[in-house]
Amino acid sequence: MSVAEHVNLDEFMSGVKRRNPGQPEFVQAVQEVSEDIFEFIQDKLPYHEYQILRRIAEPDRVVSFRVCWEDDNGNIRVQRGWRVQNNSAIGPYKGGLRFHRDVTESVLKFLAFEQTFKNSLTGLPMGGGKGGSNFNPKGKSDHEVMRFCQSFMTELYRHVGADIDVPAGDIGVGAREIGYMFGQYKRITNQFTGVLTGKGLEYGGSLIRTEATGYGATYFLQNMLQHVGDSIDGKSVVISGSGNVATHAAEKVTHLGGKVLTLSDSGGFIYDPAGIDQEKIDWVKEHKTTRRGRIADYAGEFAGSEFHTDKRPWGVPCDLAMPCATQNELDGDDARTLLKNGCIGVSEGANMPTNLEGVHLFKEAQILYGPGKAANAGGVAVSGLEMSQNSARISWKEAELQKLLVDIMGGIHDRCVEYGGVAGTEHIDYVRGANIAGFVKVADAMLAYGVV
Secondary structure (H helix, E strand, O other): OHHOOOHHHHHHHHHHHHHOOOHHHHHHHHHHHHHHHHHOOOOHHHHHHHHHHHHHHOOOEEEEEEEEEOOOOOEEEEEEEEEEEOOOOOOOEEEEEEEEOOHHHHHHHHHHHHHHHHHHHHHHOOOOEEEEOOOOOOOOOHHHHHHHHHHHHHHHHHOOOOOEEEEOOOOEEEEHHHHHHHHHHHHOOOOOOOOOOOOOOHOOOOOOOHHHHHHHHHHHHHHHHHOOOOOOOOOEEEOOOHHHHHHHHHHHHHOOEEEEEEEEEEEEEEEEOOOOHHHHHHHHHHHHHHOOOOOOHHHHHOOOOEEEOEEEEEEHOOOEEEOOOOOOOOOOOHHHHHHHHOEEEOOOOOOOOOOHHHHHHHHHOOEEEEOOOOOOOOHHHHHHHHHHHHHHHOOEEEEEEHHHHHHHHHHOOOOHHHEEEEOOOOOOOHHHHHHHHHHHHHHHHHHOOOOO
């Protein structure tokens, strides 16, 4: 097979769509990556001969199982659980578990595919995976969540392990859920191993894991700005979400001298023209985690702020934007509004929060645009460090971990710069850089193994 004979992007994507009917999120993720990879591998015959991208876009396996549990009223409930093990060329499968009513196989396949490139970018030995269930923990009692988690792990345990697949938390899966699942794994296997990350500090967890994704996305934004001689200091920032990632992104932006104007949840967003300072961020953390309240309550607590029902924050004029909620929350119209209002940089704290039209608009405008696979890799990076600590039976101090996180995000930025340069300009296409840098490491490992 010559280079001229290999399939083109359109033919490749037609095959992806044919093999994955009814899975738009997964197809979107493959399209976004493939647009850059096909250009890069055009004259690199081994990647074509060994069908490397085709193999990465086909998960190693997708495990689907029934999860039965009993609610507090004695009713038997049935959910579906999944674990998508996408690629383990450079290490054990690694990626979160998501409990949300909108979880589907398509969503988890897209997340596992993205995770493969994200984990590669960290420089740590981790493959890509993702899992979860269409179980909705909102409104459930602690005992209901416990019973569901125990049932979920009763099926999942046979597919995971410290050297096989190491899940973590994600949307709907926090310290409570990780604790229940780890307890059930330990009960079934009689083993105390690093099978999950995001654990409590009392039983093998790592310091700064809670902060890592939001902090990391902010460090990546700062790195992009510093690369062009600028900084977050003095900039206005709109942030979506009000969970773990969003609140810690807001916290680090504030530490670096930025002014956070918005936070949101599924009910709408709050706009605080005075800025959401550390005291207000602490209130949001307490309100959302302990009281499990809604962001709308913020407007009643802090004078001068506004709540906008069923709307997203992208219409608020700002210098910088950080989508930290969920996939496809920022579309083409939102991107146009941000650009029109003078936004100069976007750093994605969530996974694929910008749809393809929005991605193309940001790239065409040549603003600083950090895609999720690079910008939000801080969370999985610290999860990887937790794996190392578990393997060595040690715990690193917070200062050591903070420095490692800063160094890892700096390394990811440098790898994106290496592969993301735009010919004839000083602009860096961070999407292209992240896609190619993440691909090369995985692809070269796969070439080394032969056809397996």
